[in-house]
Amino acid sequence: MVKHSAIAALISWFDTSVADADSADRSIDWLRTLPFIGMHMACFGVIWVGWSPVAVATAAFLYAVRLLAITGFYHRYFSHRSFQTSRAMQAIFAFIGASAVQRGPLWWAAHHRHHHNHSDQPKDTHSPVQDGFLWSHVGWFLSRANFPIRKERIPDLIRFPELRFLDRFDIFAGVVLAVGLYLLGAGLHAYAPELGVTGGQMLIWGFFVSTVVLYHATFTINSLAHRLGRRRYATADDSRNNLVLALLTFGEGWHNNHHHYPASARQGFYWWEVDITWYFLKLLERFGLIWDLREVPGTRIDANRIVGNAA
Numbered sequence: 001m002v003k004h005s006a007i008a009a010l011i012s013w014f015d016t017s018v019a020d021a022d023s024a025d026r027s028i029d030w031l032r033t034l035p036f037i038g039m040h041m042a043c044f045g046v047i048w049v050g051w052s053p054v055a056v057a058t059a060a061f062l063y064a065v066r067l068l069a070i071t072g073f074y075h076r077y078f079s080h081r082s083f084q085t086s087r088a089m090q091a092i093f094a095f096i097g098a099s100a101v102q103r104g105p106l107w108w109a110a111h112h113r114h115h116h117n118h119s120d121q122p123k124d125t126h127s128p129v130q131d132g133f134l135w136s137h138v139g140w141f142l143s144r145a146n147f148p149i150r151k152e153r154i155p156d157l158i159r160f161p162e163l164r165f166l167d168r169f170d171i172f173a174g175v176v177l178a179v180g181l182y183l184l185g186a187g188l189h190a191y192a193p194e195l196g197v198t199g200g201q202m203l204i205w206g207f208f209v210s211t212v213v214l215y216h217a218t219f220t221i222n223s224l225a226h227r228l229g230r231r232r233y234a235t236a237d238d239s240r241n242n243l244v245l246a247l248l249t250f251g252e253g254w255h256n257n258h259h260h261y262p263a264s265a266r267q268g269f270y271w272w273e274v275d276i277t278w279y280f281l282k283l284l285e286r287f288g289l290i291w292d293l294r295e296v297p298g299t300r301i302d303a304n305r306i307v308g309n310a311a
Contacts, residue, residue, distance in 0.1 A: 009032040027144055049201040065096065066211075067218070067250055069093045069096035070100055070218060071277040074105055078109040085284075091163075095166060095173050098174070113154070126223075138219060178203060186198070225245055233260035241254050257296075261301075263294055265293045265295065
């Protein structure tokens with residue numbers, strides 16, 4: 001296969017197995033990036049499809065559900081193994097997470113584990129300290145260097161064929177969601193016209209708008225949570241706790257806490273640190289769907305605090 005060819009870039013929209021493994025090339029593959037740009041442009045479709053309470057509520061609902069799949073499973077489960085679950089639940093939330101169009105669970109977890117091993121150091125893939133805001137927010141995952149999976153980081157996950165499928169064809173879950181939303185909207189338009197919903201409206205609001213907002217909410221943890229906020233713990237990086245980001249991302253904004261003890265499924269260490277993902281995981285535990293939720297040990301919660309910082 002010819003490296004960096006236009007054909008390879010086009011195929012990679014549908015099949016990521018064509019990824020070039022040249023880890024030294026940090027340039028942006030602009031042809032492969034077109035779908036990401038197109039997702040943003042599609043949001044302007046609201047000008048033509050209008051809005052309805054049902055469409056906007058669907059967008060909000062899908063933001064919340066897919067964010068929980070990203071924060072609770074892509075991050076706290078696949079990346080950090082901070083709790084246990086069944087293979088079926090693992091697959092279900094991998095699919096929901098993949099429908100957020102942030103690549104597959106293997107790619108996501110592998111790069112996140114690499115980030116923790118080199119946080120804010122020269123080898124970190126998305127450090128704002130090293131490379132600035134724009135790179136840490138969006139540039140890093142658009143580069144050729146970071147398109148392949150870091151397979152050496154995920155020996156515990158790559159053995160599952162269903163996860164490998166979702167990674168190789170990571171567009172699959174998003175397409176299923178988009179088509180489903182359009183058909184739902186068309187059905188409501190035909191059988192419940194009083195709702196004022198159309199297929200195009202559900203597609204634009206429920207898929208494109210919801211997904212793009214979810215993109216940038218998630219990306220702020222890479223770009224802003226290492227620059228804005230307060231540091232409780234003297235970690236080796238510049239991670240920060242930020243209430244606004246924690247509310248926006250269902251608990252991920254307690255980022256200094258997380259880098260202090262990454263193995264914890266709870267990132268808001270104290271009751272006043274709102275962590276919606278943790279509450280969601282506790283609910284799943286109550287129903288027996290997950291188990292062995294790990295928290296920060298009492299011996300670690302007060303360790304390595306920055307002197308004079310009571311936060």
